[in-house]
Amino acid sequence: MLIVFLIMLPVLALVALEIKNLLSSVIVLSAFSLVLSLIFYFLHAPDVAIAEAAIGSGFATVIFLIAIKKKGVLIMLTYPHSRFFYYDDKGRPAGFDYDILSLFARKLGIELEVKCVQDWQELIPQFISGKGDVIGAGMTRLGERMKHICFSDGYFPTKVVIVTNIENTALNSLSDLKGKIVTSVKGTSYLSALQSIEGIKIDTNFSDPNTLLQAVSEGRINTVAVDLPEALIGHIFYPNLKNVDAITGLQQYGYGVSKDKPELLAELNSFLKEINEDGTYQKVYSKYFH
Template identity: 30%
Template sequence: MKKVLVFLMTAIMACSLLLTGCGGEEKKAEPAKVLRVGTEPAFAPFEFPKEGSSELTGFDVELIQAIGKQLGYKVEVSGMGFDALIPALNAGNIDAAIAGMTITDERKKAVTFSDPYYTSGLIVMVKKDNAAVKSIDDLKGKRIAAQIGTTGEMKARSVEGATVTTFNTQDEAALELKNGGVDAVIGDLPVMEYYLAKGGNKFAMTVGEKMEAEQYGIAVKKDSKLAAELNKGMEELKKNGEFDKLYKKWFGEAKK
């Protein structure tokens, strides 16, 4: 009798385990898709650390987060030097780069870009007491600072006889101007304007006209299908009004 009871108990437990493992099995939640994004975290108002925090914010950061949410991605943003972004993409260390990166023919040889999401341009910044420089034409033979790997550096190197010094960030280039190490800085207009608005106007000003309208894009690995996916997400944000909300938040007006 005891053997029969033991047998029955064993059979019941076995069935219970089978039911738990098969018909009664709960479906496990699929892990979220992760979008690894690289940026250069000293390019306000596009990307910069929140005050008192290492967490990044800015137009670019919030835009890629919104695109990722639209597409069902968990977005992980990490900071690195601007000149390290394209090598990181090609090495597979990140999936996308958003960092106020101008779409150029040279860069398109190495990466694939999304559709443009912002139109910028270059400007010259000098000290307020520098009456001799009124435009880029007055920088021949002068000392110019720019952020390394940017179109600002490219423009600076096109100036006849100029001595060009590059820095990891545009803020560092501006500090060199403040300390008298250079005569001017060439960089992206919206970044210069933000810098001046945040206190840089105490010693510096921009001069001349905006140069060379430039379009920013999100870079992905060469020929990656991710570019089309990002375009789809961005288009949805434009349709539902979220893109305009972000643009107005960071630039004071809706995108024209």
């Protein structure tokens, strides 16, 4: 009887590939493998149970990756964000995240497809609803976000910094922020960081994180909190800006992956490690950040 169960596992794997709902197929196969492992365990064959669990996990991973390849595309959900994603002057997608995830898709043998949201705050809700396979938008790995999605290993260091106009001589350190208004955008890591500072007033009426620095440069708003990579790039276009200080320690951007796709997350983390070791990451970095 147990031999029959063992034979059924690869058969079930093949059947799972025909199930249109990818998550359902992986769950069915994983559940069957778990049941089989428990049978072996209670029959006092723990070594076989462990081996069976490993085999089942392997089948689930293979099924997931084959299903992704059958779909033919890896969908990157994004929001135009500094040099991480944008359209060039010919209307072609570009940016650090786009290049990295294009290489990842190529490794899987498929194409990268881009879907943009119109509002930064819609990234995670639309992702959860199934609009993409990966979030690639220069998104900081935050505990609050991890309640809803998984993140890849960190791939880009960052921290939140306070930026103001160089003509603002009254603001030179964090202690000078007391009683001041700092502008932020809902749903960003900047807002999360600002909420930990006592004695400041936070204005969240600004909706577009990409134009925060321009607004400071033009004098439309006084002080903002942004990620360090954005601040550094902003100084190139708006030399009348100055960084006051950081309000967080070192953080990391990560690629968002659904909690229902652990196999994709494992493949992505393996890929990120690989490109860091072989120099590919540095080449892409040098292309966008000199």
